[in-house]
Amino acid sequence: MNLKPLDDRIVVKPNEAEKTTASGL
Secondary structure (H helix, E strand, O other): OOHHHHHHHHHHHHHHHHHHHHHHO
């Protein structure tokens, strides 16, 4: 179950960065 939180964090990190880029454009 240690991989779940880790994976979630990695998936949320890039996802947020992409959202910010789209907003900036």
